[in-house]
Amino acid sequence: MLVSLDAYLEVRRQAVDASLARVLAHSPAPPVIIEAMRYSLLGGGKRLRPLLALAACEATRQMFGPDAWAPAMPAACAVEMIHTYSLIHDDLPAMDDDAMRRGRATSHVVFGEGMAILAGDALQAEAFATLARASDEMTPDLAVRVVRALRVIADAAGPVGMAGGQAIDLAHDPSHRPVPAQTSAPQEVSRPMLDADGLTDMHARKTGALIRAAVASGAILGGADASTLAHLDTYASAIGLAFQIVDDILDVEGASVELGKTAGKDAASGKPTYVGFYGVDGARQRAADCLVRAGDALAAAAVDGRYLQPLATWVVERRA
Secondary structure (H helix, E strand, O other), X not given: OOXXXXXXXXXXXHHHHHHHHHHHHOOOOOHHHHHHHHHHHOOOOOOHHHHHHHHHHHHHHOOOOOOOOHHHHHHHHHHXXXXXXXXXXXXXXXXXXXXXXXXXXXXXXXXXXXHHHHHHHHHHHHHHHHXXXXXXXXXXXXXXXXXXXXXXXXXXHOOOXXXXXXXXXXXXXXXXXXXXXXXXXXXXXXXXXXXXXXXXXXXXXXXHHHHXXXXXXXXXXXXXXXXXXXXXXXXXXXXXHHXXXXXXXXXXXXXXXXXXXXXXXXXXXXXXXXXXXXXXXXXXXXXXXXXXXXXXXXXXXXXXXXXXHHHHHHHHHOOO
16 A cells, blocks of 8 residues: 555654664663764664665565565664764764754764764674674575675775765865874865866765665665666665755755754865855756656666655755
8 A cells, every 4th residue: 555755754764763773772782882872873864775775675575564674674774874873973073073963962072082983883883783683584595685785785885985985075175184193283285176077976975875775785685686776776876966966955055953964064164065066056957857867767677666756856855
């Protein structure tokens, strides 16, 4: 039965949150680090990446209902833990230096920089452990798919994906001034600005790679064949780009209370953005073009995209 997108998202978000809470509740880790992990992981958020993983699994299985997404839940939890770890580290003074995330104080403000770094490290490791442990209770065929999903997510999180994109961002950030160990004075470094193609490449890694991995891992665990995976990857690439374009628009037009993070930081720091290159209207048009590409890719994939297509629309039309 087809339910509204809002109802679908609410049920799936609750399932994701419950699964994430169980992972931490059953951990034998020291409470001091679990507290910091819980603060960021269970402190709200859109849950876009795990929702995409679950929806991709359901679409490829051509099944919808309480258990249709079950094979993909470990992957959904894994990508959300990796996403949360990246936010913790991104907010650190050595990176974007932000004091607000998801509508409240960032991890390092609450727990200190050292504990925030450890919480992020722990969430990244736990992501892979959670997915790997799930294979113990699966059939041999599904366990093989878990290994494939692990590789996809690891590639997306590592130097060719998210970490590499963050490195490009940091290397071209005009506000970032590294301090050599031998002196307390900031080092003056020439930082050429990214052009439009460089900006797209950076965000394809920093933002897009994990979104693509969420869709791919869910589809793999749903049993997608190579052709379906290729079309779904095109879909995910399109919405990954759209997500960042809309983020840039909201950074200009949104308010911090609505966004749950500090608005206007990119412009204030002189970072290149899609709005900076194309203007607000031009950026909106590019986001709309992404939505068309995502729809075309879903049609070519020949899967039941009853929730994947509305999720793409939500990415483009969101206001926070």
